[in-house]
Amino acid sequence: MSESLPTEDAGPVRGIQPRALIVTIYGLYAREVGGALSISSLIRLMATIGVDESAVRSSISRLKRRGLLLPEKVGGAAGYALSDRARAILDEGDRRIFERPRAGAGDGWLLAVFSVPESERDKRHQLRSRLSWLGFGTVASGVWIAPVHVEHExxxxxxxxxxxxxxxLFRAEYVAFRPEPEQVASWWDLDGLERMYEDFVEEYRPVLARWRRRRRDDDATAFADYVRVLTHWRRLPYLDPGLPAGLLPGNWRGSQAADVFFTLHERLAPDAHRYVEASTVTQPGRTA
Structure with a gap:
């Protein structure tokens, strides 16, 4: 995805980069209050996740250089706001992250056929990257395919x-010759995607079990766990094309991973939100 926010860093929790966690926090909470957070609030929230101040400031600088965060006073304090481009990317991602778009049998396909002059090779790279993050698979050079439900997106x-x-862009129906599940397996790396889902399940199933046993609420821990799980999860729906269930391998791990994520989302989101409200300065002020 040529204009993606930092999700490429988000592997198992130990490998998540601070800037990806910051993007998650902004996506979850800053948009509710005008798009800005004070630096002091962000440092405090990131400390709850175990990230120190120097790493936070370094990550903010990187996001600023990429044009995703802009300096803005927040409640009279120094802070940063989402740029218009960052807001658009986050808004675009909400459907993928918080819903479960899945094609039905017989819905058909969307073909993207493209040709880019050699003099504009950078555009070719951007296009391939964008199509990949929209969930397209590769049929042949210059011919990519996705379930038709991604058309508007x-x-x-x-x-x-x-x-x-x-x-x-063309709407299409597959008619011949190899079995459709066999073709699908050649268009997408489903084995690689399933391994990512397996990593997610192994990482967060114990977290879910712990929260099911927990009797007393702990808003700070809920916030830390929620930001981690969402940061890990949010790249997976972009890589998953949302194929019909009949074209997926048996016992598809993506379904198990989605169950883990959405159960944790339902359990943790309210407590995490309460913790952020109590811990942040979020009302934008006028830039000095």
């Missing part, structure tokens, strides 16, 4: 990225 994403002039 693909139209909007390609147009907003300035890539629509290079692409033609």
């Amino acid at each position: 693909a139209r909007d994403a390609l147009a907003s990225s300035g890539l629509s002039d290079y692409v033609s």
